[in-house]
Amino acid sequence: MKPHPIPIAIALAIASLTGCAKRAEVSHVASPTPxxxxxxxxxxxxxxxxxxxxxxxxxxxxxxxxxxxPCRRAFPKLQALADRYxxxxxxxxxSLDDPDASERDIAAFAEETxxxxxxxxxxxxxxxxxxxxxxxxxTYLLDPSGNVRFVHRxxxxxxxxxxxxxxxxxxxxx
Numbered sequence: 001m002k003p004h005p006i007p008i009a010i011a012l013a014i015a016s017l018t019g020c021a022k023r024a025e026v027s028h029v030a031s032p033t034p035x036x037x038x039x040x041x042x043x044x045x046x047x048x049x050x051x052x053x054x055x056x057x058x059x060x061x062x063x064x065x066x067x068x069x070p071c072r073r074a075f076p077k078l079q080a081l082a083d084r085y086x087x088x089x090x091x092x093x094x095s096l097d098d099p100d101a102s103e104r105d106i107a108a109f110a111e112e113t114x115x116x117x118x119x120x121x122x123x124x125x126x127x128x129x130x131x132x133x134x135x136x137x138x139t140y141l142l143d144p145s146g147n148v149r150f151v152h153r154x155x156x157x158x159x160x161x162x163x164x165x166x167x168x169x170x171x172x173x174x
Contacts, residue, residue: 056144058085058171062093063127064137066101066109070155071137075113077160078139081167082117088171091117096128096136139163141170 062078064071075093082091093115095106103121110119122128134153141150150166152159 057090058088058144058167059090059092059142060167061140061142062091062137063096063133063140064093065096066105067097068136070135072109072113073157074137074139074155074159075109075115077155077163079113079115079117081160081164084164085167085171089167093117093119094127095119095121096125096133097121097123099123099125141166143170 060078060081062074064074078091078093082089095101097106101121106119106121127133137155139150139152140148143149149170150163152163152166
């Protein structure tokens with residue numbers, strides 16, 4: 001499939017070195033940060049969707065890579081959260097895999113982890129050098145206005161409960 005440029009709305013709160021982590025870190029964004037507009041090539045591994053369509057909805061954006069073991073553990077838990085919140089939460093995963101990776105590698109990762117949410121490949125590597133998400137996976141929760149309200153870095157056992165508690169507090173609040 002040939003990549004197509006689309007706008008991806010995302011704001012990343014803190015920049016540091018890129019990598020995969022054993023310890024998870026959680027960052028709360030005190031005041032909402034407006035999302036930046038970034039143009040990125042897109043390869044859709046599951047359904048056709050852009051973050052523009054999530055405007056007006058709570059959106060979880062997951063930055064990840066196929067080489068990241070914590071990402072592999074996080075994906076089934078994120079799918080469970082997507083299932084739990086249903087239409088109240090859109091989940092989009094953005095792969096930061098190298099350009100020499102293949103769609104087949106990314107699709108295989110999605111199949112192995114049994115996810116059904118949209119997966120986008122930032123093949124041109126626009127997001128990583130611009131925002132330096134560390135560690136992977138890094139999870140961002142955007143409110144219906146596109147503001148970053150929560151950032152969770154890394155993933156280990158029990159982190160899905162931390163993310164769920166924050167989702168409960170934010171998504172169900174008026």
